[in-house]
Amino acid sequence: MLTWLIALPVIAAAIVALVPGRVKELHLPLGVALAVLPLALAGYVFWVFEPIAGYQFVQQAVWYEPWGISWSLGIDGVSMPMVLLTAILVPIALAASTSITRRTKEFVVYTLLLEAGMIGVFLALDLFLFFVFFEAILIPMYFIIGIWGSDRRIYAAMKFFIFTAFGSAVLLAGIIALAVTYADQFGSASFALSDLMNVQLSTGAERWLFAAFALAFAIKVPLFPVHTWLPDAHTEAPTAGSVLLAAVLLKLGTYGLLRFNLSLFPEASVDAAWIMGTLAVIGIIYGAVVAIVQPDLKRLVAYSSVSHLGFIVLGTFALTSGSLQGAVIQNVNHGLVTGALFLLVGMIYERRHTKQISEFGGLQKVMPVFAGFFLFMIFASIGLPGLNGFVGEFLILIGSYSTLPALAIVAAIGVVLAAIYMLWAYERVFTGVPDKEENAALSDLSIREISLLAPLAILVLVIGLYPNILLDKIAPSTEAVLDHIEEQTEFVRPEPGRLGDVLVAGGDHE
Amino acid sequence: MGVIREFIKGLRVTGGTMLRTITGEELVTTEYPKEMRQKPPRFHGRHVLNRYPDGMEKCIGCELCAGVCPAKCIFVRGMDNDPENPTSPGERFGFVYEINMLRCIFCALCVEACPTEAITMTHLFEMSTTNREDAIYTRETLLMDEKGGVPHMFPDDELADMDELAVADGWVKATAPSGMTSYQGVKMWQGTPGPGDWDPEPGQSELDARSPTEDDDG
Amino acid sequence: MIVAAGWYMALAAALFVIGALGLLLRRNALVMFMCIELMLNAVNLTLISAGRALNDLNGQVAVFVVLVVAAAEVVVGLAIIVAVFRRRATASVDELSELRG
Amino acid sequence: MSWPEFGIIAFRVVVTFVLLLVVTVINVWAERKILADMQSRIGPSRAGPWGILQTVADGLKLFFKESVIPRKVELGMYLLAPFLAIIPAFLIFMMVPWGKPFMIGDHEVALQGADLNIGLLFILAMSSMAVYGVVLAGWSSGSKYPLLGAVRATAQAISYEAAMGLAMVAVVVFTATQGEGGTLSMAEIVERQTGTWGDISPVLSFVPRWNLFPQFAAFAIFLVAIVAETNRAPFDLVEAEQELVGGFHTEYSGMRFAMFFLAEYVNIFSMSAIAATLFLGGWAGPTFEGSLPGLISGSLPTIYFLIKTYAIVFIFFWLRATLPRLRYDQLMTLGWKRLIPAALTWLVISTVAIGFRQFGAPWS
Amino acid sequence: MAETILFVLMAMGALVGAVTIVAARNPVYSAMGLLGTLFSVAVLYVLQLAHLVAAVQVIVYAGAVLTLFLFVIMLIGVDKSEDWDEKLPYQRAFVGGLGGLIVLFAGALTVFGNFDWVPAATNTIPEATNGTIQAIAELLFTDWVLAFEATALLLTIAAAGAIGLAHHRTGQT
């Protein structure tokens, strides 16, 4: 079934690719329609997913015996939300791409391939397979940015590619080293995550490998100071690209940190927690401060991503039940909210062909619906209680406080800063009088656009109000991760704090 | 194989020649100063100015020879005869007669042009000189004496076979029809040492009587 | 009195080095090519000297192979040089600069 | 090395050298004389009886003549070239046995400059060196006619050397049937040609055991090749007077020119001698030992050798008198498209035949 | 004794020839330098009992190869003297440095290396028949028969290729 989850987008891409290039109008709708299929399947998976630790729906097929690589897929609480998120966002991103009139077919194909790659990354249980998907994603994304981006698209695409490829290279070195060590110790080669977790590493080796993996994922996240590709890529990418980039691609990093760094190198993780946390917090503050002064709306959202992802990393390395769950759920939240924000920015860009904040003003009057959605998403992003952002950030902050109190406190400042840049931007764009002539004639959102944003808004609301719909399914897996760490190291997770207890009611970790 | 046959044919030619040469059969080289070759009858050698049998000079100083000379090597000036003691049978005689042998091309046009057969060519060809002045033959050098001899640069040289002076260039005989009926059938130029002895010129009527194929030139 | 094989081989080495350095130093294709021939000669001398020291005929036989190779190289190399010359009227490698990055 | 041995070697070398010089003097005269005969002329006749001292006179003249060195020559090479031309010419002849070895005391004296076991290869090597004199002379003269001559010389030398070598190989292979293994030693090759073919059939017992008979095609090829190698007519494109003034030696005069001249005639004689040795049995022939005085029967081999050699030298002259000069493309066509294939074919045929004779059919 | 003298002489000849190749401005002199080296080396072969190789060396190298060289030199115009201005900066310095390095290395090997040219030598006296044609032919046509055949292939290629390369294209200068 999980194979089908990967295969469906590929098949869809193939179908679209086979449609003759003459019928241009057909490509996009067809793509959207086909992209719904994986969504349906992902929904089914979500439905039948059982809230237990360990992998479900595991599929395994030997790929190449002597090297110990296999086509090994599985899903657990950490990856399930990500798969779902991907499946949801791809059709929306596609549907939002009506502005792409040039080489539509290729665009749809690339997007669908991208989806396959992303789902593959989340499902892979074999490091080799994981790496394959991890790298494979670069290509369609690179094309999406490079072909359909704005003016400096080639520079941005290149930067994106080189940065992440560099990360991948380091990751590959780490994987090779790990596999070679495994082969040395066990006499047979294997790349399976479950096998590699058994490797006995010296402290030094473990730290090096941790660093390699962490660097790769940090670039993807992106963690300060290797974040510089992100604003460029975001700014230059087309709307759908930005959406997918922000919503899913960045999550590869956080997902990787959680899934691989914590499981494979527990000791190093514990040791390095404060380093990663510090970097995360620097990212939070830095991203927020830079976001404040951005004159470009899209860039602002991009830097907000840097800030928000800092929270997730912080949560990951705080190593408490709450923070881990928060991190996972914040992954989803950020995907939804930032995706929506990019969609919104894209919509205004289509109308005005500018993203400069100074070009706008008083749009509230002209486009009330648009302003409404924007405000809603901003609130979610800031973390207004009742919306999903609150759940994630709150869990993370609470969770981290017990292990990394200082960092948690500083991170909390980031929340305030988020409110500043978001609301200030809103103020500059939407409030006041529309003093520019061009702005006066702008039309409000169409039904189609509303129908794109509505599902996201609903999900934001749902998660905000009833987070347990996800948390129930996440918790066993995150707890398992922590169990593993405790087994391997002297680390003992602190008992969840009071608030945590309340919020993690579904978490069954007795 | 044709090539080889040709090749052998060639070798046979040279080889055969060699054998014939060794036996002296085909040796064409004559060791010149030692042995002289018979010259062809029409060989053009040095000029001489002839005399009538009575000793009168034939040259009348008409300068036709000088005019016709393509190399412009003949210089002639005529002079009135002394009525008392005429040098030639006509009114005038060749007072100055010079031929620059360095320029002469031995074409014998002068001989043809001469109305009186005064200038003819001999078979004498050894004419080397040691300076350019000597190469200009003057009247004194060219004019025959009564005995048919003329002065020569190296009369005693073993190379200078003075007998050659007695042989005239046969060309003289082949041309020069007189054109005058009164001379028909008359053997006019006898006793001249240079030209030698030959049959009288046939007249026009006789020429007409011949078939055209035999002799067409006038 | 027999000269030790080492001397021959040292001479060969010297020839080889001179050839190699000459190849790098000179710009005339023909001279460069001659330097290559010189190097191959050094190889032959080495093979023969070693063969004698080892009392092994394979060295001498190998020389024949190298000789033939050298001859074949010459044929082709000179053909190339002549072909180049037909176009350029130069044998200097420096002037062959159409290929640039 | 003992002194007698050293003396013998010195004697061999010096005598060979002198013989070559004398023979060359005669050769120059002979060519002029024979050419004259073939052209119904007399030829040199003044100096000495039948002009036989003509060459000496010419040599003296050239020796005393001023050697002009043109301004644009490459001096070093210009001066070196004549020597490069003449040295290989002499060295080649050192390999040729020109008489039957005789004994002085217990030392054998071979009438030969030197007998190498790779004699034929040495000859090939030296004959290929001969071209350097021509080429360098042509090049160093700094004049276009000599240069053209030089270019032609190189191409020609390379082209015909192959055919020459292949013809030689056929002979060498054939020598294997006449003794124990093949040989490259000139003395040995001659030794193997002594006697007659009587052992094959009594009818042939008056036919000398020359390689010419079994290797007639090789002989023909070799003959053509040596004519070309020595740059003689009809292959004398190197000095084609009508086109190139004097060819490679246009700018040479005096003694330097004389050396080229000498080299050419030495080469003719050496090559003829080699041809005679390879195909006509060299000095082999009946010596009538016992029935003739020792001195005469001892010198008979040398006389045979000279006769045979001069027979081939005569062919050189004969060809020169007979054939017009080839065009350059004809020269190349003949060399590469006729002679070499022919030589190869002959080599294969004769080798196969020899193989059959020596080892029987492969299937038997 | 004779071998030593000849060796010294011929080694000098070879080295002088080699230096001439590199140093001569005119390619013809280079060719003559090569000729000198080839000859000297041939003599060295003789000294080492490799008579056949020596002869073949002279025939093939001096006779054919170098003649071809000269032919081409003549053909493409010898008057063009080489441009000695170095086009590649540092090339000369590089070569000099490399040469120095090699010399240093060689010196170091000789002085410190306890160095042996033929470590595998068994110190047997070479047989006098070693250089003979029979001995070499025996090897060449048994053990080396494949190499022998392969050289034929090589020569075929060279011939065919040279024709192809030098072939005049019609309609082109």
Place this chain on the structure above:
Amino acid sequence: MIEITTPDVSWIAILPELVLALGAVGVLLVEVQWKPATRVLGAISAITLVIAIFFTFLQWAQAGDALEVGGLDELVAFSGMIVMDGFAVFGRFVLLVMAGLGLLAGWRLVERLNRRGAEAIALVLLATTGFSIMVASNNLVMMFLGLEIGSISLYILAGLTEEKTKADEAAMKYFLLGSFASAIFVYGVALLYAGTGQLEILAIRQFFTEFIVTRPAVILIGLALIIVGLGFKVSAAPFHSWAPDVYQGAPSGVVGYMAAMAKIAGFLAMARILLTAVPQLDDSWLPVIAGISALSMLVGSTIALVQSDVRRLLAYSGVAHAGFILTGIVGGATTGMLFYVTVYSIQLIGAFAVVAVVSGPSSSGSSIDEYRGLARRSPALGAAFAVLLLGMAGLPLTSGFVAKFGVFSEAWANGYGWLVIVALLASVISFAFYLRVIVAMYMEETEEEGIVVSLAARWVLTIAVAGTVLAGILPAPLIDLAADAFPL
């Protein structure tokens, strides 16, 4: 009577070469005799290649049988000149396949050469013969001979075109440096011979197991020279300087073939010498190879960044790839290296097939501007080129990734982690220039018309792309083959 020693002849060991040589000569003769259409010559060469490939299967089977019964001596033929081990047979097979692809890729060139096309075909076959001998030879001089047969054919091929100027120049540079390399190689062989008294690779190994050389300086110098010589042939830095000029100047129809052939044979020979003959000395040569490898990767990748000509870019990328492949040798095993060489050759030939299509089969030079908007002009061509470039870059799901993964793993396992890290860095740098081409093809626009891709080129590209993708997704069969094909 003379006694005749019969040489040790084993036909099966050289059957493919025999067939190839006969085919080549046949092509030439048929051309001279009948002057047939080029298609006929193509058919002849195709038949030749097919038969030769068939014989490699035969050899493979035989080699396997011999290994099973332990009859290793049976694999050494011609008195030790040739071995018929799996390594040789695998190399042969790859060479033959590449020859087929190369001929297809250069087919337009062959057609445009008219009468001389036969010569080009014959030279391709002969070069294949030579390199095939080289990979199979057990005797160092034989190896040299094979190398020269192949190289000389390639020199000629480089100059064999009707647009001459640059091709001649390329041929000349290739020739001069190639001969230089050959001379260095053979001098190394001579020194190795002096040092060990052996010319045969297996005998040298035997020598080292029996004797301990106390003063191995000559052997080491010889080995170093061999490495340098082969380094030139495979264009590893710092011996790469000829590659860009040659790749740029030679007719594009054959460049891919040339490069692939030289690399395959060079690496296989290097592996055979280093791993079979002198494994005892690996303390000495491993660091050297590792150094060359690292330098190649870095130099190749960095210089390729600033190239504006696709061929030069590919040339420098070839330098980098030489470094990557050398990591396989550093790994001390041949599996990864064989796999890498195979897939890289396919990619190379494919890439140059694209170059030949875009800038004409006999042109020289092909500026990156010519590729602008290629994806619009011919989507299939652009996609194929993109796949090949990404394959070279080593992106997952292409064969390049598996190949890199293989060699890196081997190197890491052999204790050369630093080299792997350098290699990975270099791969990242290399992404940049591969992407530049892709950028030009996909992200820049052009007004130029579409491109007609000839049938032959289509086949080549189809095979190359299919090979790249298939070997990337399902590498198992090829790796298994490569694993079985270890040198004797």
